[in-house]
Amino acid sequence: MSQLDTLKSAIKDRLGELECVIGWEQGYDPLHATPLFIRTEADLDRLIIGPLAVHNLATYLTAYKGKKIGVVVKGCDSRSVIELLNENLISRDDLVIFGLCCDGVVSQRKIRAALPADPGFVEAVDISANGLKITVAGQTAMLNMTDILADKCRTCQHPNALISDVLIGENRQSASSTSLACQEEFEAKSDAEKFAFWQETMSRCIRCYACRNACPMCVCRDYCIATSRDPLWVSQDNSPAENFMFQMIHVSHLAGRCTECGECERACPVDIPLMLLRRFMNKQVQDVFEHQAGTDLEQTPPLLTFKVEEERINERGW
């Protein structure tokens, strides 16, 4: 049985006891998938998995508090589920997890950069193990999976769901490299260059908060301090400085909690490389607390606890 068929039959076995199971289906064109809320066996027929199933469905879980639901997760998504459990934001008893062993997903941005015409003109997509054969505006291009793989997949250390009730597929190998050239190039820049970069890049942010709402760990949502009116913490002026201020808030509120799923960057409609900030913060957390969010059910996020003496923080050393 294919991975998809095995998954379908596993979901079918549990569907009766669940409010719904969240997976993916084909979206508005052949190049896009979209989340699917499976309630009936007829819905189940529409389920898909594979390189277009980019969305981290863990982002929906907190909205179903008190209801028993199922969710399909890739390796990276499973880290968000663990982190949500560690923070007591969801209950394990209310959740049936269908874990995937994942071959990686695409970056729509890389596809856009590689195609001879805008992906909006897509006519056909043929998915194989090597990559995607895409016809746009009458021209066909073969894109190799290695070239269009999402950045997070290039360095993925947990391709197999770390937590699941049913694990589907054969175990995949983790990526051999843990560093990304784009990150290293950026961090090698001087402060002045970094400042100029964000000044320019943040001028296209429209403060739509797609980054915030796509984030599985951004659980304040409707009560975010960025939109509170009284007090008015953050100006609604969409100047680069205020836009960047919001990103600083997001990054610091995610310190030690960010599972590096990349959803913030994927969701951004104007392609702001938000992961440059998240990866940097995660590296600091790793260095100081030896902590990687969402990798262990027993761990406590470092900022949700405290030690009188932190081993790696020299309190009086500065």
Added chain:
Amino acid sequence: MEKFITTTNLTRLAEELAANHRVLAPVATGCTVTFRRFQPGMTLDLHSRMAAVSAKAGTFPQTETLFLVKRDTTEKKPELIETLPQGKNVVIGGRPCDARGKLMFDPVYGTEKIKDLYFLQRRENTIFITLACDRPETTCFCHSVGSGPADPTGSDILLTLVGDGYVARAMTPAGEDILKLSLFTEAGDKGKEADAKNAKAREMMGQPHDYSSAPATILARFDDMDFWQAQAAKCISCGACTYMCPTCYCFNITDDDLGLNSQRIRTWDNCMSHTFTLEGSGHNPRSTKAHRLKNRVGHKFSYYPDLHQGVMACCGCGRCIKQCPVGIDIRQIVKAAQEYSE
């Protein structure tokens, strides 16, 4: 009036206009195209793809200062400084759906009784030099909402790509004035080629969908929250769809403290956000994302057309579909309401 302008001269036109206009034009950063304040030396990108965000900011900027309050320590009374928009603007390289967007604002911000001077001032002082589309994207449906890929409505000049330049057609006296500049030459036979291209693009869009039953059928579903919950299940309640949209005109007003001084600003707001209808008492009539999605779809395809001669408050640009992080398709939602049977 019909003229021709080469691609090189179009850039020169943008540069010349930038001397005494605020010019908004599509500019690429990598493979991201957005409308930017165009300055001489920048490269126009009219063709690689449609700009991610609509050209709405041309007539309705995301942040508008409504007034400033100045106070110095010697004066007792603070001084109120008016900041009505000054100067002239040009939007180059928007698409027909961009140019049409502002028309949906007119019956709301320019009524007999209520006049939004900030919007009207910009509306009056902004020239639209629009590019007709060559072919539709999978998300385009302008032809189903009373428009099309070469619709000149709302534009002062409509450009159609022919060979190494554009056939330029003036739609208004302001457009004619620009076409008189020496950067333009006679169009000659190229006009016919432009007609053929416009017709081809329209043909590629296929049959339009008939939305005429949408206002009534959406209203009939108003109290059916199960329907809206199912439609909204995957929505993450961000504001991307409304901020992309050329027709979404809602705003917020806040006061910013600037030390001794302050400013009152209005900024884009969106009905997908929880705070949009949050009342002072804490009560929120649209407490869930399903209520809010119902408003976005209902406003565009039912309440607005009911008030304004059947015109849909949607230009069919498809941006809310392709830029939605979870791929919510407004066409499917309206269709589901139209096809619904008890």
